[in-house]
Amino acid sequence: MADGQEHAHPNYWGVWAGLAVLTAFELGVAFLPWSKQAIVLILIGLAVWKALLVALYFMHLRWEGNRMRIFAIAPLPLAVIIVIAVITEFRW
Amino acid sequence: MAHPVMMDPPRQREVGADVYNEKLGMWIFLGSEVMFFTALIGSYIILRVGYPQAFGEPGQILNVPVTASNTFLLICSSVTMVKAFAAIQDGDQRGLRLYLLATVVIGAAFVGVQAYEYTALIHEGFIPSGYIEGRHFAELAAQGELPANVGIYGSTFYTMTGFHGFHVSMGVICMIFVTWKAFKGKYTAADHRGVEVIGLYWHFVDLVWIILFTIVYLI
Numbered sequence: 099m100a101d102g103q104e105h106a107h108p109n110y111w112g113v114w115a116g117l118a119v120l121t122a123f124e125l126g127v128a129f130l131p132w133s134k135q136a137i138v139l140i141l142i143g144l145a146v147w148k149a150l151l152v153a154l155y156f157m158h159l160r161w162e163g164n165r166m167r168i169f170a171i172a173p174l175p176l177a178v179i180i181v182i183a184v185i186t187e188f189r190w
Numbered sequence: 191m192a193h194p195v196m197m198d199p200p201r202q203r204e205v206g207a208d209v210y211n212e213k214l215g216m217w218i219f220l221g222s223e224v225m226f227f228t229a230l231i232g233s234y235i236i237l238r239v240g241y242p243q244a245f246g247e248p249g250q251i252l253n254v255p256v257t258a259s260n261t262f263l264l265i266c267s268s269v270t271m272v273k274a275f276a277a278i279q280d281g282d283q284r285g286l287r288l289y290l291l292a293t294v295v296i297g298a299a300f301v302g303v304q305a306y307e308y309t310a311l312i313h314e315g316f317i318p319s320g321y322i323e324g325r326h327f328a329e330l331a332a333q334g335e336l337p338a339n340v341g342i343y344g345s346t347f348y349t350m351t352g353f354h355g356f357h358v359s360m361g362v363i364c365m366i367f368v369t370w371k372a373f374k375g376k377y378t379a380a381d382h383r384g385v386e387v388i389g390l391y392w393h394f395v396d397l398v399w400i401i402l403f404t405i406v407y408l409i
Contacts, residue, residue: 172221
């Protein structure tokens with residue numbers, strides 16, 4: 099958290115319960131007899147949701163200042179670039 | 191309960207960065223870790239899309255129930271870690287020690303379950319270079335029930351999960367050090383930098399596992 103800020107403790111057990119429920123949901127979806135594309139899309143959505151819960155509440159990014167948020171998300175565009183770079187090099 | 195955050199202990203602070211140096215350093219380190227795991231996960235995705243016949247379907251080779259339980263363990267360790275941080279913010283030394291100890295135990299359990307998973311997979315004949323001749327998985331592959339050649343699958347699976355397991359192991363070792371300091375009463379409501387910094391690392395490792403679990407085990 100940015101120094102000097104104050105806020106009440108979030109409901110950490112609530113976040114934990116959310117993560118557990120989303121994980122159970124993932125397990126249910128992964129083995130449904132649906133199209134692979136639909137399952138992949140849902141699973142990635144659930145994983146991003148869980149990752150955001152961890153980053154925002156457990157890593158406290160929700161209460162950080164804008165500079166720290168920029169620090170946190172700065173590698174993401176670079177991550178996209180590295181994946182695109184590898185794809186363009188790959189020959190199927 | 192409202193609490194003051196890191197009041198102003200004597201420490202170095204980057205001008206304009208809003209945070210103390212150790213925390214800034216950890217975030218920069220985590221940025222490099224994002225790139226590291228992106229290289230691994232990105233390569234896996236590209237290889238999987240390029241050679242779908244070389245990868246098993248969910249549950250075919252990997253033990254999803256065991257790993258799902260392990261995922262739940264890591265989620266539990268994340269909440270105990272953040273509760274330790276919340277405890278020391280309120281000056282609760284007992285809560286800090288209790289939750290840190292729980293985090294160490296649950297983190298070590300995660301590594302133990304992963305070791306069990308590896309042992310079982312190797313026993314069944316799934317290794318980084320593919321199948322072991324004569325073992326269960328090799329026989330299933332010969333019968334056409336599993337992909338014939340899983341060298342890419344094995345190498346990417348063990349590389350990604352192995353590096354993650356290594357990160358968790360290092361986290362447990364660092365956490366033991368922080369817990370030892372907590373038992374010596376080194377952290378206070380006004381200065382608990384070590385707890386916050388190790389917490390950031392621990393939650394990041396949890397976050398990476400959330401992505402890995404979905405991509406490697408469920409898709």
